Amino acid sequence: MITNEDILEWQAESIKDAIGNCIELNNTFLDRYCNKEFQDLVIDIPENDREFVLSGIDIDHHWNCFPPSGDWQHIWIDISEIEFQFEGDPKEIFEDLEDLYIDGDLAYLYTGYGLSLNYDITQLLESIKDYKENYQ
Numbered sequence: 001m002i003t004n005e006d007i008l009e010w011q012a013e014s015i016k017d018a019i020g021n022c023i024e025l026n027n028t029f030l031d032r033y034c035n036k037e038f039q040d041l042v043i044d045i046p047e048n049d050r051e052f053v054l055s056g057i058d059i060d061h062h063w064n065c066f067p068p069s070g071d072w073q074h075i076w077i078d079i080s081e082i083e084f085q086f087e088g089d090p091k092e093i094f095e096d097l098e099d100l101y102i103d104g105d106l107a108y109l110y111t112g113y114g115l116s117l118n119y120d121i122t123q124l125l126e127s128i129k130d131y132k133e134n135y136q
Contacts, residue, residue, distance in 0.1 A: 001092075001093065001094060001095040002086075002093055002094050002095065003094075003095045003096065004094075004095075004096055004099050004100070004109055007082055007084050007107075007109050008063055008082070008109070008111065011079070011082045011111075011115075012061045012063070012115060015061075015077060015079075015115060015117075016059050016061065016117065019051075019054065019075070019117075020050055020051025020054055020055070021051060024047070025042070025047060025050040025051060025054070026047050027043070027047070030042065030043065033075050033076060033077060034074060034075050035071040035072070035073060035074055035075075035076075036071060037071075037074070038074040038075065038119070041124060041125070041128060042054075042128070045128070045131065049131065049135065052131070053127050053128060053131045054119065054124070054127070056123075056127075057119050057120055057123040057124055057127060058119070058120040058123060059117050059118065059119055059120070060117070060118045060120075061115060061116065061117050061118075062115070062116045062118075063111050063112055063114075063115055063116075064076075064112050064113040064114050064115070064116055065112045065113070066112070066113060067113045068113060068114065068116055072116075072118075073116035073117060073118055074117055074118050074119050075116070075117040075118075076114055076115070076116050076117075077114055077115045077117070078113070078114040079111055079114050079115050080110065080111055080112070080113070080114065081108055081109065081110055081111060082108070082109045082111055083106055083107075083108055084106065084107045084108075084109065085105055085106055085107075086105055086106075086107060087105060090102050090107065094107065
């Protein structure tokens with residue numbers, strides 16, 4: 001059976017995979033979704049090379065139960081709900097229907113106040129250093 005935690009984890013992994021790929025890491029994205037520390041680290045890297053520099057770096061994620069405060073997360077994406085498509089009887093698919101809104105073959109899960117992502121800073125600094133030494 002699928003748990004709500006499964007849905008949250010799958011969505012987080014999907015977003016982490018999309019950063020720099022489907023989600024373009026242009027300067028507008030940096031300004032809107034990234035903290036100053038992260039912006040300062042990657043701003044000098046050409047936009048088309050940012051995904052390369054970030055690939056393979058460990059990313060911690062956290063679904064926010066409260067509005068995020070401060071500037072501690074490298075990236076914050078405002079996702080308040082996840083839409084999950086399924087086939088069959090929801091009672092046989094989902095472990096806990098209480099937190100889901102079911103509409104036909106779609107399940108909706110409220111997530112709170114978005115997804116916070118933090119890159120492993122040691123790995124990030126090493127990747128940036130390697131990029132600047134070998135590719136610029």
